[in-house]
Amino acid sequence: MAISAARAREYSRGAPNLPDRKILLDLFERMVLLRRFESIAQIACRKGETPGFLHLYIGEEATGVGVCAHLRPTDWVTSTHRGHGHALAKGGNPGRVMAELFGKADGICGGRGGTMHLYDRSVGLFGTNGIVAAGIGHAVGIGLSARQQGRDDVGVAFFGDGAANHGGFHEALNFAAVQRAPAVFVCENNLYATATPLNSVTLNPEIATKAASYGMPGVAVDGNDVFAVWLAMKEATERARAGKGPTLIEAKTYRTVGHHEGDPVIGTYRTQEELDAWIKRDPIDMFRKKLIEEYGVADAEALAAIESRIEKVVEEALAFARNSPEPDPATVRLHVFADPINPPAALAWRAVGETRTQGWLEAVRDGIAEEMRANPAILYFGEGTGERGGSFAHTKNLWQEFGAERMVDTPISEQGFTAAAVGASATGARTVSDLMFADFAFETAGQIFLQAAKLRYMTSGLMSAPMVVRVGAGALRSSGPHHSGIYHPVFAHVPGLIVCVPSTPADAKGLMKTALRAGDPVIMLEPKALFASKGEVPVGEHYVPFGVARIARAGTDITIVAAGQMVQRALEAAQALATEGIESEVIDPRTIMPLDIETIVASVRKTHRLLIVDEAWAMCGLGGEIAQAINELAFDELDAPPGRLHTAPTSHPFAPVLERAMLVDTDRIVQGVRDVIAGKPPVPDHWYTVGLKSAAPVKPAPVPAKVAQAPPPAQAPASDDEPITMPFGDLTVSEGTVVKWLKAVGDAVKEGELIAEIETDKAVVEIEAPISGKLSAIDQPVGAVVPMGGRIGGIKK
């Protein structure tokens, strides 16, 4: 299936198969843009102008440019930590991309994303990505989303050789292949995962051949030959657009800079010879030569004119970035969630009309079906949720109504299809990622916490992933350690996720319908123990807004907060307590995030006592959260210390008798209420205190010496020479020792010439002359320790 290298060569031989002159010159121009842009970014980084890390693409430009030349603005690329080139090749505005590297307000993400999180909806840039392999699955979902919306746009994933050993790669490729997703996978094999040689971490370093495992074509090309990449991508794109499925392209290339700025160029893992050999194969130099000598489409002068034009473009980009204002600190809290957080449908007033008695699963299925009928761009990914109708019969009949293209039966690849759900939901579709059990969410934790949750914030609100993660949650009759968790505090901890724990069929349906219209990722935790429950469900359109608690029972003596299956236990306890003359008010928050703390506060103002009952564990949990909120908001209302009852801090045991010992039941709630009313709340024991005494310091600990951080760029002394400075680089390094001066005062130096060496904890940094001239001063002799950004000498023109 692989396109042979011989065939690729055939394409390039002879004029008839050459694309027109403009395409070839555009490829050259784009590569020059990438190179010059990053060269300038590199200098800015060394001067300390760009915060954070900086991973440069220098040496690999041919791949990004050759691939993106085939893409429309409505196609999307997903990228890597080394993604400035992809951003520019896809059409990102150089000034705004540079401003983003500077963390400025005019950056393409308003300064919230930065180098490793560059997103631009207008050009189809799905983001550089700080997580290896995370974007591969996004491209699959992007392709499925486009197909579902009737477009032939494609999703293209860039990733490195390091990602090829990551589960995200394998899951995404397999899922894409079986779905014949309009996607292209582009592996930029630069031989090292940071500093780990590819052939030391796999016995099959021929990445293109891995495509065979998934039944898709794989092709290896010279990633430094832009035209070879262009040809391979042409075929892969056409194949994807035609609905024939994805292709894996391995572009063999090399970065001629360090892993990131401040990291040594060669380090311990490469040799000078290897570097020199690849520099001789520089993609821009090679293509310049080809354009002039082989293709004869331009002369040196014409290409030099292009380079001068680009020089101006990047200078303007740099000036734009420097002049752009800092983001306003007052905006830091914006763009965590949609504002308002509820979709209009959930806020519209509806008369409470007819209801009918329905089981939980049927009610939710109805809700999903209603929304899927209303919105043809809703896709449902799940394991066994197709024809089979789901492990709990929770998708029964949906496959029959909506078909396999929308009710997608996935491989057991939680990471792969949840990544696809992120990509699809961010590009016009809506997705349900059905992970079956809440426990399985951790198989794709990165996609939920690092990608979906952060997307809106990273992009300053320009993008979001309105997907629903649907899981059966909580304990149910010896489901055991791997099928019993509920974990809502874990999800609620991360900004950007809406977390629902319904307790009635009506709420489950209403929250699901709201989730399928929301603007943000929703974690829908449906308690398995309630699947068999029945309740009155409103007939017709029924939406439950996020962040509005339900008062399940009114009372005057104590407030019990409980969610999910604990609501029923709390109501039973309230009934038992009523016979003792204790009237409990039971508040069901329904959504853990957003949390309706106001309703709880209002209740405590009435009852002056509080007990939180929660199925999740106590440590850093809901009980502590709500109790502390009451301390902050209604301290003067408390007539007793708030109490909390949580599932015991153990894994879920299998033996029924042990499981009963672990879970909160009605009797424990009854006793907990009595204890709170007696002023002695139940005290949990989840801290596992060890009983060792912490020692008081003999004398006050000195404040740790402040690590030198980003001192202001060196100021030239009175003289008008050009300062030579210790460059900024690695974030964890703050200073270095001058080990060698290769020039003496008075020597003539050329711009870029090596003049000194500074050794840091991580590398020997070669100091180049910033301008041509005469070395006029050596301020820091050999042996001197200099801070990053500090002046070590000067050059006079």
Added chain:
Amino acid sequence: MNMAVAQSQRLAVSPYARRLARERALPLETLRGSGPGGRILAADVLGFVPAAAPVNLPDIVAPSVAAPRIAAFTASVALTALRDLLAALESTGRAFDLDDVLLRAAGRAFGEIPDVAKVGDTSVALELAGRQAVFATIPEMSLTLLHATRLAALADNRDYAEMPALLSILVLPASDIRPVMLPLLPGRGMRLAVSVSTAGDHAECLLTADTASVDEAVAAAWFAALKSAIEHPLRLFV
């Protein structure tokens, strides 16, 4: 340990109970806590009833600040006649102040209601800023003499809080506020608070009495005599 000391000294009160007590101006020290470790709860504040006088402790006569056996009486006293009289006297070069008149009237009332005090114990303390001056109000001491003694006491600057006196008098700054509750001063069986209205035509007066020292009916009669004396001031000058 310090912590134990601190704990033993700290009053345990639920935040809600603390708020309720604050709103009702109830000193927490007077409340008994029914919660764990004696913690004062909302119910303890809401259900608080001042304790009745203990019947089996007749020996307790020393009045104390927190004495629960308090009787209090208020009266509005007309001052128009007194004001006119003082103005007339002033025009003849004989200046008296309200304080002089109060001392004189107190003496007169002691004369009329002798049961109020043990024989000979008719001294009156005048509350000055941060101290007291004590005057013997033998029933018919003339106003002129009282006035001179009072001025001398003002110049004296000494505090006579330890000197015996049945009554202390507090003249509040002129306002339209009616005093309704004031504690007794240590060693004094009664306290008279006088708040002259801003118009100067009447005074709102509060008499607080320790029923262990003074029978409440007798105190009321004494208060009525005082009021009558001030409202008919001419009698005080003869």
